[in-house]
Amino acid sequence: MRNPDQLERRIDALEQLESWLFHDSWSPLLRQKSEALVAELEAINQRLFQTIRHDIRQGRGAETLRTWAASMSGTHAEESYGSLDTLISGVLDFKEPPDAIDLEPEMVFYQPTPARHIFDFIERASLTHQDVVMDLGAGLGHVTLLTAICTAAQCVGIELQPAHVASARQCADELQVHNAQFIAQDVREADVSRGTVFYLYTPFTGGILRTVLDTLKREAESRAIRLCTLGPCTTVVANEPWLKPDGACSAKRTVLFRSV
Ligand SMILES: C[S@@+](CC[C@H](N)C(=O)[O-])C[C@H]1O[C@@H](n2cnc3c(N)ncnc32)[C@H](O)[C@@H]1O
Incomplete structure (x- = not known):
């Protein structure tokens, strides 16, 4: 999961952790460890997004993005969003x-x-x-x-x-x-x-x-x-x-x- 290429596993883990953290029943220690793991996984994702942004500036964006898209195509309902959208939103990083x-x-x-x-x-x-x-x-x-x-x-x-x-x-x-x-x-x-x-x-x-x-x-x-x-x-x-x-x-x- 800490390998930058394992983005989908990290996204799944982050979703799971964030839904668990929503509940109050956790001990302070478990909560602290989970929050640290969330921060670590998000930092790995941010570094990956920055690497892809660098590739785009260097003119290598087509190859990089097409490779990611091919590996993350998945099966979804017609207009639903998935891990590839998380990647693209991290890479494009629009100002709201x-x-x-x-x-x-x-x-x-x-x-x-x-x-x-x-x-x-x-x-x-x-x-x-x-x-x-x-x-x-x-x-x-x-x-x-x-x-x-x-x-x-x-x-x-x-x-x-x-x-x-x-x-x-x-x-x-x-x-x-x-x-x-x-x-x-x-x-x-x-x-x-x-x-x-x-x-x-x-x-x-x-x-x-x-x-x-x-x-x-x-x-x-x-x-x-x-x-x-x-x-x-x-x-x-x-x-x-x-x-x-x-x-x-x-x-x-x-x-x-x-x-x-
Ligand atoms: C469903 S979104 C599609 C966004 C984008 N094409 C995409 O696929 O990611 C529709 C967009 O059309 C814009 N829009 C609606 N009517 C428009 C018009 N007459 N002229 C220009 N933009 C319009 C809306 O503001 C909205 O951002």
């Missing part, structure tokens, strides 16, 4: 943004794509340096940052909440990820003419989704584009006659669509 601004009813509140879906998207999309990936409703920027670290594509996160964008930019600066850019804007007003791949983790519904899909449809009249969806918006996108899914339309993972 202040309170969010109020969103319109059709706008979906911030929730990050579970990391295994992001790596699955990265593996299947075969992105090149000619791609511009736009995460529409980027939140804190997990998708934009991980895609930028792991591929040669230019990655752009468009997000309405300025505080989220500030946190995402700070993370990109600290990790020296130069192919990630963040724009604080309503997607309906954004210039999407550079995009080749558009990522949507159901950022909005109803009329807003309709407006954005119509904009993307117009873009697709002059060039081929792809959309990657996760969550309930997949059903809406699957009904667009100008888009064709790559393979089966599963609710359990991201679905890639191409314009036809």
